Amino acid sequence: MRLKLKLAQKISLLVIVLIIFSIGISVSISGQWYIQRMEDNLEQNTLNVVKITALSPIIIEGIASGKDDGSIQTFIEKTQQSLEQIDVMVVADKNGIRYGHTKSDRVGEMFSAEDNDRAVLYGETYVSVGPGTLGDSMRAFTPILDADGTILGFVMAGTLLDSIVVAKQVIYFMTLLFILAGSGVGILGALFLSHFVKKSLLNYEPEDIARLYLENQGILAAVHEGVIAIDQNAKITLINDTARQYLMLKENCIGQPIQEVFPLSKLPEVLESGEPALNVQYALNERIVVSNNVPIINDKHIQVGGVSSFRDQTEMTKLAEEMTGVKKIVDSLRATTHEFKNKLHVILGFIEMDQKAAAKEYIGNINNELQETISVILNNIHEPTIAALLIGKSQRCHELKIQWTLDENSFFSNSLDINVNSLVIMLGNFIDNAMDELDTCSQSNKLIEVLINDEADRLILQVKDNGRGIKDSSPLFEKGFTSKEGSRGYGLYLVKEQVDAYQGKLMVDSAPGKGSCFRIEIEGARK
The missing domain is CATH 3.30.565.10 (Histidine kinase-like ATPase, C-terminal domain)
Structure with missing residues (x-):
């Protein structure tokens, strides 16, 4: 069976879906952009760290002399303490012997990874992702060169992938919070909007309004009485064919002031006084008509217009005589x-x-x-x-x-x-x-x-x-x-x-x- 939703439910559902979709898309795109920006910044920062470290005289002289007096290790420890995003740093000669390491007990041992060859053999500076003694990491390599440009060794600095994953999780969590917060605000707004729209429609559903409109048109066409309705500004909002015939109107006068179309009308007086004017006689084009004029009051007891109905008195008299x-x-x-x-x-x-x-x-x-x-x-x-x-x-x-x-x-x-x-x-x-x-x-x-x-x-x-x-x-x-x-x-x-x-x-x-x-x-x- 097809589920039939009311107008308020349709509006709420539509607004909620649109808000969740728009917030989800925008926040997701923003989150992905932020993650990519974070990775790019991290990569650039890591490259900057290895480049600066490779230019240090302590590193160059220590590797060039081939003597490990602990100065390189001390330099690496101090440098890493000042860098929050760097989880591991290594300084080694071109044979892979470590002169400095994040873990001091690993100094003097061979570099365990195999992705340092581009720095040692070709003098390239680059970033790679691979395994290490502390875990998988994203790391940057750069060669250590002497004054003549001879490759003495390399410097490696990296960030563990676990740290990157944690940063991404934080970003995803914040994205989810934004989506939930935006959805909550959207739901409240949708409920308020649907309530406002439903109240402005007098709690009628669209199909009810369509049915009432068709019924209204049928009634206006069927009745023999002339009917004219005006708004609070005394402008015509409705007039049926019988009223047009009585007033001999050929063009559509909707929106025109009632005083211009029907100067004798009592509706402006009804608007001012708020009191009905009943059994009023008019002489319209050699015809005597009897009119009833009443104000239109909304559900808040505010006058929003007026309506007038009138019919030929001669016809009424004939019908009364025939009935009696x-x-x-x-x-x-x-x-x-x-x-x-x-x-x-x-x-x-x-x-x-x-x-x-x-x-x-x-x-x-x-x-x-x-x-x-x-x-x-x-x-x-x-x-x-x-x-x-x-x-x-x-x-x-x-x-x-x-x-x-x-x-x-x-x-x-x-x-x-x-x-x-x-x-x-x-x-x-x-x-x-x-x-x-x-x-x-x-x-x-x-x-x-x-x-x-x-x-x-x-x-x-x-x-x-x-x-x-x-x-x-x-x-x-x-x-x-x-x-x-x-x-x-x-x-x-x-x-x-x-x-x-x-x-x-x-x-x-x-x-x-x-x-x-x-x-x-x-x-x-x-x-």
Whole structure:
């Protein structure tokens, strides 16, 4: 299974690895350079020692005379005491007989190594590594020459390899200490940095931030409200497409001062006061919008900006009317008023033509017709709001040349105490849909029959029409579904909501060419 690290862990691990790697490389290179420099200095110092020693008159005269009076040994002992890095010194003639040695008991013996020949035979000065009586060592050789340049012998000075190894170990140990100390500081710094970064991101992981960003973009694109956000300097940090449409903006205004883009905005005042400004109305390009403006507060209770949302008040009003059923009643009353004006115009025309008999006959017919329709509704529907709704719809049907019928079994007194607005939504949407259907079809005999009855502790609400019928009624009650141009598709969806609230039954009986029947049955009021 793949190990999933958090942001703080990733930052800490990355910083620690980088610090350990960089410190390790730099210190290692420095250590190697120092060791090489130490070896070079040691080699040079050893060469200098043998060269200077070989020029000493005591050494030259002692070797040239061939007599060992101890002066050379004394000189070697004093010289070596003053040199810390030299572990062994030897003075011998060209035959290898020692005249001086670090160990005085070895004076007079033969030089045991075999790497002195280049100094004795060829007069070279050089450095070699080899075994000796005191152990392996790095040593320098140089010839002893008399005034004529004749090779009399050689001088050897060296440092035991054990001493060099100890020096290297000290350097390696110090290198390790530097790496550990630097790593420790790096770990503390990495932990502090990761904590700071995580806190600045409100403890969100990168994938959480990416998800929230995508969700934010989706929400801004989906909502119908305009949204604008600003920072503490009153500059725009976010604006969605709806807000651009309201403000008629074509270019990207991110980063611009809100006063330049939207001078009427209350957001600058919200920034100054720290208090929200709610339900503020703006007039934007012949459109009235309602806005809510609130400050943005971070986790430290510091105001870091503000956000404003606004939407078209006209659309809100329409939606509220549709949800409460007010629009249905207003439309019904408007239809009644319109029909009454038409009849008044006809009567006025008869009077202007001095046809009083025709006017009386027309008034009588209207009276009979109204009495027949209105009296049937008023005698059977005892709820005033529903009666007014049905009268208005009947008048509208008369205008559209649609025959209106209230079923003879209709009787309604709202004995189940059902909310009147719910009844208006259910009944009004059914009748409106039936009228819209019949108004757009070409048949001559158009009929709407309404049944509403709440006897026997059960409400039955039914609207039938003889229109073209519906092939598939399954999507009718889905939110947003509509077959009418300019409609939002909320009508039947709101009907279903009301029926579900009362735990009722909603039925549709329709087929192409046979009309449609919408029926609701509610057993008692349970809302």
